Amino acid sequence: MTDTEAHETRAPGPAPVHWKLVIDCGNPQTQADFWAAALHYEVEDNNALIERLLELGALPREAVVEFHARLAFRDLVAVRHPEDPVEPDSGTGLGRRLLFQRVPEPKSGKNRLHLDLHPGPDRREDEVARLRGLGASVLREVKEAGGQWVVMADPEGNEFCVQ
Structure with a gap:
């Protein structure tokens, strides 16, 4: 079967x-x-x-x-x-x-749940710039053996990642 x-x-x-x-x-x-x-x-x-x-x-x-x-x-x-x-x-x-x-x-602490946005590695930098223009801020850039992404915060400080 x-x-x-x-x-x-x-x-x-x-x-x-x-x-x-x-x-x-x-x-x-x-x-x-x-x-x-x-x-x-x-x-x-x-x-x-x-x-x-x-x-x-x-x-x-x-x-x-x-x-x-x-x-x-x-x-x-x-x-x-x-x-x-x-x-x-x-x-x-x-x-x-x-x-x-x-x-x-x-908001009083780190999110226990967050969104990951996946524009693709070729578009990450442009997407981060676009999101900053909308009012988001960059918290840190992460580069690890498993990949890289940018941790950002929306206008009220809620974390999200751009892969």
Whole structure:
């Protein structure tokens, strides 16, 4: 039996779990703008959902801000991969997403989770320069037997690597 035949005869397992990465921050809108530009993602447009929630009285006006000439949640903003599907009634991405949520305390230590960006070794230097232009900073350059990368920080100090 070939691998393909074995795969086709296996009983289907549970569906994969849908997820998003949630990042605590002081200013969700600033973080969303940075990461949308850094990843070439799109800031989600929740304007229609917010308008409905306001009309129903389910959302207080103080929970909303104007962001990119449309209504946005004050404390939550997501960015999504531009090719992934979107739920049309809410503007919420249904695929790869980063959600930035406002928290009162500042970042206080090293990240326990971080993103690795992979532009490729030929493009690393240009990508680092582009990200610096967006507001990131270089923390250190790493050269080890296993490879090399640049450790950077986003505008709020969250570490990420450029491979």
